[in-house]
Amino acid sequence: MIHHHPADDLLLAHAAGRLRPGPALLLDVHLEGCADCRRQRQLLHAVGGALIEDAEPLTLAPEAWARTLARIDAGGPPPAPRSAAGVRAGPGAPGGGALAPPAGMNWPQALRACRSGGWRWMGPGMRFARLTLPADPQAGLLLLRIGPGRSLARHGHDGMELTQVLHGRFDDGRSGFGPGDFDATDDTVRHQPVVQPGGECVCLAYVERRLRFEGRVAAWIGGWVGL
Ligand SMILES: [Zn+2]
Incomplete structure (x- = not known):
């Protein structure tokens, strides 16, 4: 639903x-x-x-x-x-299988046009993967994979942030989001997405400009990840 x-x-x-x-x-x-x-x-x-x-x-x-x-x-x-038409064939996706999805989920067809270097560490229980599109290599696309009960640091935005939940659930204090849900935020929103206990959460995110993390460590990690 x-x-x-x-x-x-x-x-x-x-x-x-x-x-x-x-x-x-x-x-x-x-x-x-x-x-x-x-x-x-x-x-x-x-x-x-x-x-x-x-x-x-x-x-x-x-x-x-x-x-x-x-x-x-x-x-x-x-x-x-x-982008679902003419997708590149390959086991899994995106990146022709470079990214293994969690058990019980499949990547959307639309992601098969993307390339990725694979999952990278961004904190305890948190991984990310940059996605690039042939049509726009600097598109600001990320997959976030966050463990049960973990949270992304509280942050604001310099521009638009779009999030599509692919797997699992999180709540950012504004609302709860589950599989298939879409969220759009902008520079008026500050939030802290917290993943529900019981299962990890995978989201596709588009970040138009930088996120503004609260806290020095989070800001440093955010800068390193390219958020
Ligand atoms: Zn819809």
């Missing part, structure tokens, strides 16, 4: 191809697992097309909405997320 979804403006930007490769990948992964958002994205895409088609006259024709819905109904199932 997915409780947290991308906002409509992000879905619309994704549908219009206006997102940079990093955030687009987060959306691709979310859409792969969320039928509700695939429908919503398709609706927004169709409405956007209808608004352009009906730009003359400026008011939307009364039947435009019905035509839009009919077009959606006639369109069959929504298309697969862009």
